[in-house]
Amino acid sequence: MKIIVPMAGLGSRIRPHSLTVPKPLIPVAGSPIVHRLVRDIAKILDQPIEEIAFILGDPTFFGDEVTTQLGELATSLGAKASIYRQGEALGTGHAIMSAEPSLSGPAVIAYADALIRADLELDPDADSVIWTKTVANPEAYGVVKLNEKQDIIELVEKPSTFVSDQAVIGIYYFKDVAVLKEKLQEVIDENIMNGGEYQINDGIKKMMAEGRIFKTGTVDEWMDCGNKEVAIETNSKMLQFLHDDGQEQLVADNVTLENSKIIPPCFVGDNVVLKNTTIGPGVAIGAGTTIEDSTITHSLIQKQSYIKNVQWTEAMIGNKVHFDGSFTRVSLGDYSVMK
Template structure:
């Protein structure tokens, strides 16, 4: 099994945090988004992962540190890491085709801006599986249309009339991804574009037209990381899941508490110091941070940051930040100073 991860986008909706760190590398509950996504997919597949192919953008943005992080992720799962580049933002289908040498055999394609919780078996009869989530407002999503045998027959974007309540979440399984490669090559050769981009859906629809069987794989939880607000919501939900699972150490042994307390669930990284402070619930803190005379809840704070005399709620703070003030709902990027 292979996993293909297109992740070349800049993540403009998550600025200022994505100005210095590519969005898939921003940590949620202590781990980068793409790390959690790939590990969760591997857990659902429950079979050996042979290769993980990452499609990155400009090397000036997705540099050596990003590549090293992704290679370490693949190695931790016993897989080979392949690195490809998408030089132009020409759509989801184009991004996949940038990894053309890896598009053989069974594979999962997953776009790195979402997290999941799922427990299902891949349908052995299916040529492909589109992972979906049941939603209350399907008119706001791209959804699948099903026939009487629960095969997917159509993909409908933001339907005005009810089609189904199964929203497409951006994760796909192909029994042989080379078939998708063939169809996407046709899309590129014929210059079939939607919104000025080459889309994965156009390749999928050509597979359906040939009678390929598409099934749904419904996830239990689908968590977005598109902007600051939903990323904080995802951090809160993920912390709750991790605490219930009890599979990860959420608070590092190096934590130093001085007249302070933690209200679970929280993730606390290495070498964090709390002085006269209360952290939690639903807070993720990176490594080498210091909090003094501060209360923080429902927030996400990255590495090497110092916060003093603050009362924070729904805050997202980047790396190497110094903050001392009375604001609450804030969004601060890397290397900022507020005193």
């Protein structure tokens, strides 16, 4: 099995937090988004992963530090890492074709902008599985249309009339991803574009037109990380799941607590110092951060920051931030200073 991870986007919706760190590497609940996504997919599939292909953007932004991290992630799962570059932002289908040498055999394609909780099963009769989530407002999403056999027969983008309440979440299984590669090449050769881009959906539609069998797989939770508000919500949800599972150490052994309290679920990294402070629930704090004289709930704070005199909820703070003040709702990128 292979995992293909397109992650070349600049993460403009979550700026300023993606100005110095690619969005898939922003930590949520103590682990970068793409790390947690890939590990969760590998765990759910419960079969050997031979290769993980990461599709990155401009090497000046997705540089050596990023590729090293991704290589270590693949190695930790017993897989080979392959690094590809999408030179131009020409759509989801174009991104996948940027990894053309790896597009063979069974594969999962997963976009690195959301996290899931699921028990995934691969239907042996399906040529492909498209994972979906039941949503209350399907008109805001791309959804699947099903026939009486519960096969997917159409993909409909933001339907104005009801088609189904099963939203496509950006995770796909292909029994042989080479078939998708062939169809996406046809899309590119025929210059089939939507919104000025080559889309994965057009390759999938060509597969459907040939009679390929597509089934749905439903996830229990689909947690977006696309902007500051939903990233904070996802952080809180994921912390609760991890706390309930009890399988990850969420508070490091070397945390310093001085007249302070941690209300679970929280993630607190190595060498964090808390003085006269209460954090939680739903707070993640990166390694080396110091917080004094504060109360913080449902917030994301990254590494090596210094925070003092705050009463925060729903705050998202980058790396190496220095903040001493009384604001209540903030969003600060890396290296910000407020005194």
